[in-house]
Amino acid sequence: MKIKNKTAGHAGIACFSFALKGNRAGSPHFKIVRFKWWEHVTPVNFDARQWVKAYKAAGMTGLLLTCKHHEGFCLWPSKYTEFSVKNSPWKDGKGDIVKEVSEACREEGLKFGVYLSPWDVHEETYGTPAYNDYFCNQLTELCSNYGELFCVWFDGACRTADKVQGYDWDRYYSLIRKLQPNACISICGPDVRWIGNEAGESREEEWSVVPKSIMVTERNPGYWRQLDTMPNSTWKDIGSRDFIKDYDELIWYPAEVDVSIRPSWGYVEGEEKQLYSLETLLYMYEKAVGGNATLLLNVPPNKEGLFDLEDVERLAELGKAIRGLFSRPQTTGAKAFQKNGSNAEAILDADRTHFVELAGECQEIEIQLQGEHTIDFIVLKETIEKGQRVEKFAVDIWREDQWKEVYQVTTIGYQRFGRIEPVQTERVRVRILESRGTVYLTEIGLYYTEK
Numbered sequence: 388m389k390i391k392n393k394t395a396g397h398a399g400i401a402c403f404s405f406a407l408k409g410n411r412a413g414s415p416h417f418k419i420v421r422f423k424w425w426e427h428v429t430p431v432n433f434d435a436r437q438w439v440k441a442y443k444a445a446g447m448t449g450l451l452l453t454c455k456h457h458e459g460f461c462l463w464p465s466k467y468t469e470f471s472v473k474n475s476p477w478k479d480g481k482g483d484i485v486k487e488v489s490e491a492c493r494e495e496g497l498k499f500g501v502y503l504s505p506w507d508v509h510e511e512t513y514g515t516p517a518y519n520d521y522f523c524n525q526l527t528e529l530c531s532n533y534g535e536l537f538c539v540w541f542d543g544a545c546r547t548a549d550k551v552q553g554y555d556w557d558r559y560y561s562l563i564r565k566l567q568p569n570a571c572i573s574i575c576g577p578d579v580r581w582i583g584n585e586a587g588e589s590r591e592e593e594w595s596v597v598p599k600s601i602m603v604t605e606r607n608p609g610y611w612r613q614l615d616t617m618p619n620s621t622w623k624d625i626g627s628r629d630f631i632k633d634y635d636e637l638i639w640y641p642a643e644v645d646v647s648i649r650p651s652w653g654y655v656e657g658e659e660k661q662l663y664s665l666e667t668l669l670y671m672y673e674k675a676v677g678g679n680a681t682l683l684l685n686v687p688p689n690k691e692g693l694f695d696l697e698d699v700e701r702l703a704e705l706g707k708a709i710r711g712l713f714s715r716p717q718t719t720g721a722k723a724f725q726k727n728g729s730n731a732e733a734i735l736d737a738d739r740t741h742f743v744e745l746a747g748e749c750q751e752i753e754i755q756l757q758g759e760h761t762i763d764f765i766v767l768k769e770t771i772e773k774g775q776r777v778e779k780f781a782v783d784i785w786r787e788d789q790w791k792e793v794y795q796v797t798t799i800g801y802q803r804f805g806r807i808e809p810v811q812t813e814r815v816r817v818r819i820l821e822s823r824g825t826v827y828l829t830e831i832g833l834y835y836t837e838k
Contacts (some may be wrong), residue, residue: 430692594626677804
């Protein structure tokens, strides 16, 4: 089997690393849904800093702004359409939402990214070759005028029944690589794929190495979901050994989990009473960010241009809960050894350049704690710069003069979170049960969360 697109795939991982640097385990990044300007909404109290500070309180390090959704309205004064903020009553047509949000992100130390929908129900050239010029012109504006972007997000490329647009994807990608070489191109892009739903649900076994053909379906997920004849993001298994053996070419194509904090993606009055609970959001975070993916959490501003107080408070609660997961490490003063007795303490620090190589029958690490500690949360990370290799692993604790298995799952990838019943022990063992050759582990973290 050949693995292609390695450069683009690695760039995607690098960009996601920016979005995941908030703490030792990482943080999700976000998308903000559009204002409905065409419904004569005037966001008189719009405050980009309120948005950014709310995300920062949640521990987030990246913000993704929906600059143009399917309706075609632009939140920046585009030179290529009249359907934008320049013809809105807000700030007498002199405002620029994209500029204000990008500047607020830089002031607060957050990465900034843009969402630009390929589907445009307003633009008259949609459905003709001229639309690709229009789209690239707008893409050029966003990639040229708002500083460094950590991400460009395209969304599902839907098509209307009477207008079928041939999207020039390769042209879009080349333009971004030229103007924003460090930006991750996500969803319908070559770097990061969609998880397959908008419900915050992720697979138990998430592989970053998948058949190359899935990139074809990623470019138009709605169409391929109907046919369901080629691998697409909605399939339960797209990366196991049994699945990929039937495909000649593989690519590095990690996943992103997306969900809205409310039932709707746009603002609907009254839904502040239907926010996802803190427990549900934390569960989504653990499953996505702790399951070899990343989490995109949508928060829609209200008609005045602010986040509702309920959303702001929930974000702050989430940030506090995430920080709490990693506030009580249990490996201080610990030592680590491979099965053959060699030193393995490189896995006890957060430096990704430090790792332990596990080959042959020695795919096992023991951690000796400094005294007895209580553990209920485990973090494992592969050195994905060398690939994703673990297919199954187990965690044991030493109790009553014997090893007892307390956790067993499949993949690790960039990161795997594992919850176990609280247990006291002085020794912990990680065993690789199945792998694709030599395994490289960069970190094993043991925590007590009191949950």
